[in-house]
Amino acid sequence: MLKRMLITVSMLSLLFSHAVYAGSVHTxxxxxxxxxxxxxxxxxxxLFLLPHMQQKIDEIYAPLLKxxxxxxxxxxxxxDVQRVNGFRGFHFLIxxxxxxxxxxxxAVGEDRLTFDISPVNPHNVKLISWKHLKDPKKSDFPPNYQDLLKR
Structure with a gap:
């Protein structure tokens, strides 16, 4: 009986702790x-832009995350998407x-990246601006992931 009660309390604790941190998981x-x-x-x-985004995100978060x-x-x-040189032009800002x-x-933050996509750019893609909008907050991380933060 005691063993069953301990298992029930353990399961409820586990469910409660999951509910507390479920809000920090980004959907x-x-x-x-x-x-x-x-x-x-x-x-x-x-998919085409992912490597270009990842490169800048790695740089932005290097001082913040391990x-x-x-x-x-x-x-x-x-x-936003703009066709820079008019109808059927192949120069875009995204x-x-x-x-x-x-x-x-x-979620560890939020960033805004603007790319110039054009046949004149090497590899057709160039990051022209970025803005880091939000840093990671320790309170958003479950205890078993807080060691990823550098500060």
Missing amino acids: PPDKPEQDSKELMYQDMLM SSPEIYPYFVDVQ TLNVVPTVGPHI
Whole structure:
């Protein structure tokens, strides 16, 4: 009887502790639940830009975290796209909001990156501006992930 009660208390404690930290796990922003051509093109673009985003995110978070955060394409929101040289021109500016994560999708901040995509750029992509919008907060990390923070 005592053993069963201890197991029940342990399970309730585990469930309660999970509920306390469940709010710190980042969930993807509202996304369409049906596929479309537009969504497929956006997902392909994110895959194309992912290495360029990751390079800058690694640099931004190096002083803040002991390991590099991950970027998942579904945690990247397109803020703005401009066709620089008019109809059917192949020079674009794209601004993205990026939410990098660690572990089980724990958000570690937010950043805004603007890329110039053009046939005249080497490899067609150039980061032209970035803004770090939000630092990681210790309170957003479960205890077993707080050792990832440098401060």
